[in-house]
Amino acid sequence: MLPIGHYLFLSLALFIIGVVGVVTRRNVIVVLMSIELILNAVNINLVAFSRLYGDVAGQVFALFIIADAAAEAAVGLGIIIAFFRNRETVLADEMDLLKW
Amino acid sequence: MGPQHPSTHGVLRVKLKLDGERVIGSECIIGYLHRGVEKIAENRTYQQFAPYVDRMDYVAAVSSGLGYCEAIEKLLIVEAPPRSRVIRTILTELQRIASHLLWLGTHALDIGALTPLFYCFREREEILKIFEKYCGARLTTHAFRIGGLQYEAYDTFEKDVERFCKDFESRVVEYEDLLTQNRIWIGRTKGVGILTAADAIAFGVTGPVLRASGVKWDIRKAAPYAAYDQYKFEIPVGTTGDTYDRYLVRMEEMRQSRLICLQAIENIPTGPIMAKVGKVLKPPPGEVYHAIEAPKGEIGYYVVSDGTVMPYRVHIRPPSFINLQAFDRMVRGHLVADVVAIIGTIDIVLGEVDR
Amino acid sequence: MLDKVLFYFFAGIALASAVLMVTRRNVVHSAIFLITALLATAGIFLQLRAEFLFIVQIILYVGGIMVLFVFVIMLVNLDVALQQIQFARQKWVALFVALALAGQVGLMFWTSGKMPGQGLPVLTAAAAAKLPPNSETVARSLFESYLLPFEIASVLLLVAMIGAVVMAKKRV
């Protein structure tokens, strides 16, 4: 089918775009979305290798990563809502006080 | 909710103060349909003003006409002949059923049930046919004259009314099957828009809204007019005064009106239909207040005459306008979806509110 | 032959929408592009004969998490956020991080002496037919060899649910 390198390159590219997104964007929601993208890049690698060695463990682990991403998104968005209700802003720069 | 809102019956603007979904306060802005009827009355003769009365509560035109004519008769100290009084009672009771049918249809539609609307309008059509055969008009009938009736009852009048009353009983059962036991209907109406008896009296609310709160007050029993003293009928009374009770009270009232019509048809006395009233009416100077039980509540006429052909002052006490004042109390603490149900349950007609 | 076409198609979409997601000013647009990126990765899972993961990705990731994201974007009124500048000035930091990562992977390939092209051929299309049905194998291994992680994942989800509820409760 396809040499595994293709999948590696694809997941690397997605991973880099995710990291760039996390670093450059000020809006916390977009940062969270970029983290989702990074997790997705990891998943591609896992599934590619699980198909390479024919062992399904990779896919099971990818399943766990998706579950974890769901948990992380839920709590992250909960924090954003709570923060937005108090400070009316969603930008990372203005979250500079530990306690207000 | 703007004036041309689909669910406010006519042009009523309601400003709601919301906390999220809950209503904290409300303010009704009216006057979009104000035509200055009472000012016009001051330069119209007594007979000329009669058609204006129908245009106020266009849904129950016959009963507002009856109120006006009886008030002027009281002023003229003239007694309408027994035959016209009985026919007047029959027509007013039919109008009460028609008005309640329209209320039930639109109220159910607001809450989401599509079918009752068409069933109610099918029955209402029968009643309007009878009105048309009797006095030519369906809605703003101007059926009565001061001192009696203009037209003799057409020959199949008794048979039509009897046929209508006969199959109306099964129809009411039909509506009851659709709605009364319906869990969703109960869910949407039970405990919604509660008006306690004390509040009801304090707001001066009358009609089915008052009776649903548990106050047994109906002018047809308290001060019988036309031919109501000759017939036996009871006054349905609610307990908690919520939307569900008002629904039950109005359904029961429709049944009672049907009984009155049946009793009235048996013996319509023969005799003249018009009392001795001159072409030009010059009532002696003085004032009179006469109230009757319209479908929406107590409609009162306060007429002051200064001996000339035209009344000095005519003031009309519209039941919808006063029932509307209780709206704010009922809507407090409810959700936006209930506001629609509450507007429906007070059964207001904007023509009457704004005059 | 078909696999190559499919792979390049999905990979192209994934990369394009990922780039667009990061660069868009309007958060709703970037959310939509993230959805397309996720769908493209789901396509790649399908191309790798991992149907169960394909459908889990669609139901859970796109149907669940992204709905949550779009909900929160709607709740957070965006007209205020749009005016503010969206991009931090750390453009150079980002570039440096990206170069470092690319260099690292390049190093890995260079030392192992195998260019990505010569990697082991993964699977011929014909062989795919006799593959055991994917969802059964995933389920069997999930409940046999990975039962404990499965339970821990469910506890994790429970904790996350409680946390989100407490966090978003109206502190009135």
Place this chain on the structure above:
Amino acid sequence: MMTSILQATIEFLKAFWAPLLCGVAIVAVLPLIVGYIVLVERKLMADMQARLGPMRVGPHGLLQPIADAVKLLIKEDIIPDNADKLVFWLAPVLSVGAALLSLAGLAIGPAFQIAQDINIGILFVVGISAMGIFGIVLGGWASNSHYSLMGALRSSAQLVSYETAAGMALVSALLFTGTLNIKSIVEAQSKEGIWFVMLAPVAFFTYLVASIAETNRAPFDLPEAESELVAGYMTEFSGFRWSLYFLAEYANMIVVASVATTLFLGGWLRPFASVRWLNFLDFVPVFLIVAVGVYCVQRTPKQPTRVQQLFMLAVAGLCFVLGLVLLAPVVLPVAKPFYAGIHGGFWFVLKVSLYIYFFMWLRFTIPRYRFDQLMRLGWHFLIPLSIVNVLLVGVALIAGSYLNLHGWGLLLVTTPAAIVTLIVAFLILAMEKEPGAPQDQAATSDFYAG
């Protein structure tokens, strides 16, 4: 170079001509089917409300859907100012795409399945139709009017919460089949000789209620029929865009109905398929179609104009031909192999239309839920009920396997499970009653307030 591409495309086409053909058929035929479902709905509604419904276009309004479609295409679609162009265009496309795509996974007869037996069948259909939520949310957002945004949020909240209930109900049915592949689900039902609606009645009930809520219909159609939200997320869309949403809603209805039929009502199986002496049931489809034909013929003289009479005769002719087609496999030995395909198709379509009839019937009779009641029903009642049901059905299955019961025997075990679930349901309902009067009398009784 060119030849290899050409050769690749031919090979691609050869391998996948069947699904492509079905796909084109779905996209072309579906709007027509949806149009006629809408006509049937309006006629039914009229009939229940003592009126006639659309009669003007074509005999008995039969051409009404075509007139509607043309009207919608010609109507000028307005885009609200400073609305988000990209999202405004994307939202309806997304929601229709999700609905049509999930139709691909369904199997009408044993032969007609577009995506040939993918082994995550039912999950594929449910997953893709869950994508429809984005169409609604983004549609509400794009038309940036406050009301439609609120409507969109409400309807997607409703969709998300009822999806869990529907998912759980499906899980308890899947316990019986063991696989997700649609074709093997129906085969499992024919092997067991009993439909799963009998084995897991509570699951069927929860799925029924959840699917009504999921397609925004009947008592749960709050988001677009709410009095002050006017038309919910659809308000700003007009013309063709609006008809896309409309198409998506009805396609979703078909999807939900066919999932229920495949899983609970035995897909394309004839009722009591495996019972030998009930074989005369095979003639029922023919009888039904011929009856419709006779009715049309009997009605033709009453038609006012010549053209309408001809039209009615044509419809009657069509029914008779269809009757023949249905009769052939049962009678002629030579057409035996087609039996499963044609009859299966007929039974499947019959069950789906009965399911949709129930949707319509509900819509006309009962009033609408308020939003908080709707959510309370979803979270407090349906989801716990379906979870408990999954538990109990699992326990019943284990007990069944110990006593190695099969087919009708399983009923011995599953009925007590259903009864226990119902007891739990009443418990939940009873618990619901105590907490306080629904409307707290917040206002103090000061007469001159506000």
